Amino acid sequence: MKETAAFQASDMISVQNVVKEYGKKRAVNDISFSVKAGEVFAFLGPNGAGKTTTIKMLTTLLPPDKGVIKIDGMDVARQAYEVRRRFGVVFQDCTLDQTATVYENLWMHCSFYQIPRSERKRRIAEVLELFNITSHQRVIVEKLSGGLKRRVELARALLHQPVLIFLDEPTLGLDPQSRRLLWDHLHFLKKTQNLTVFLTTHYLDEVERFADTVAVINQGKIIAAGSVSDVISHAKGQTLEDAFLSLTGQLSERESVFFAGKTEIEDALPEADN
Numbered sequence: 199m200k201e202t203a204a205f206q207a208s209d210m211i212s213v214q215n216v217v218k219e220y221g222k223k224r225a226v227n228d229i230s231f232s233v234k235a236g237e238v239f240a241f242l243g244p245n246g247a248g249k250t251t252t253i254k255m256l257t258t259l260l261p262p263d264k265g266v267i268k269i270d271g272m273d274v275a276r277q278a279y280e281v282r283r284r285f286g287v288v289f290q291d292c293t294l295d296q297t298a299t300v301y302e303n304l305w306m307h308c309s310f311y312q313i314p315r316s317e318r319k320r321r322i323a324e325v326l327e328l329f330n331i332t333s334h335q336r337v338i339v340e341k342l343s344g345g346l347k348r349r350v351e352l353a354r355a356l357l358h359q360p361v362l363i364f365l366d367e368p369t370l371g372l373d374p375q376s377r378r379l380l381w382d383h384l385h386f387l388k389k390t391q392n393l394t395v396f397l398t399t400h401y402l403d404e405v406e407r408f409a410d411t412v413a414v415i416n417q418g419k420i421i422a423a424g425s426v427s428d429v430i431s432h433a434k435g436q437t438l439e440d441a442f443l444s445l446t447g448q449l450s451e452r453e454s455v456f457f458a459g460k461t462e463i464e465d466a467l468p469e470a471d472n
């Protein structure tokens with residue numbers, strides 16, 4: 199585990215032996231994983247597993263108690279400012295200014311990221327077009343449907359041209375058409391810009407269809423990581439949902455720990471079991 203987690207130049211995200219505690223509660227318990235540039239990576243786990251805590255640490259909102267996190271080769275703890283410019287983020291709850299128009303929201307983001315004024319109009323026009331929302335640019339956000347708001351949030355998250363985007367439950371509450379559209383957009387960005395996508399979701403059918411790699415976290419520990427097909431076949435499931443349920447529910451922790459292509463399984467087990 200330690201060896202495999204060592205930083206490699208092709209890693210967009212590298213997490214090494216990271217721990218986070220809230221008082222006596224160890225929410226994230228010595229996790230290590232990496233995500234390659236251009237991958238769609240799904241971070242899965244049951245409620246309370248440690249997903250949000252991990253995302254907060256990756257996005258510089260929460261300092262780890264132990265361990266090292268690198269984004270695009272930069273240390274999140276020591277180079278937080280540079281790291282923040284490398285990623286975009288869309289949280290589960292809408293963070294748009296509901297009383298402002300779509301265009302105003304995008305303009306505010308440009309100001310926040312100090313995008314030169316001479317470039318702002320062009321960049322805003324580009325993201326509006328990318329997400330098919332040009333005709334909505336003068337609409338006050340609160341008048342938009344949930345699917346359109348999500349597209350505006352994605353457009354905003356890409357304005358400063360990040361190399362990585364974090365999406366927390368991006369398709370939650372969307373109808374099937376909007377979900378499909380969102381995935382089409384993400385795939386287009388991955389293909390054309392080699393964008394790395396880090397997402398959490400409970401829609402495992404979407405992960406199975408669209409993600410390249412997954413990691414499963416349970417009670418603060420990573421219990422499986424690898425390609426979608428590796429994780430399914432390891433758990434002897436027919437679907438990712440089968441695998442997820444068996445990994446997080448029925449099998450013992452020792453049986454269920456799995457890292458594709460890796461042999462350091464013992465290192466990933468709780469200390470008491472080693």
Ligand SMILES: Nc1ncnc2c1ncn2[C@@H]1O[C@H](COP(=O)(O)OP(=O)(O)OP(=O)(O)O)[C@@H](O)[C@H]1O
Nearest residue numbers: 220223224225243244245246247248249250251252
């Ligand atoms: N601020 C906090 N203070 C104390 N405990 C917390 C705090 N935030 C989270 N926890 C606890 O840490 C653990 C991990 O929480 P976290 O929110 O990271 O899980 P999650 O996988 O994102 O869950 P969900 O899917 O429900 O959002 C849980 O047991 C949670 O109760």
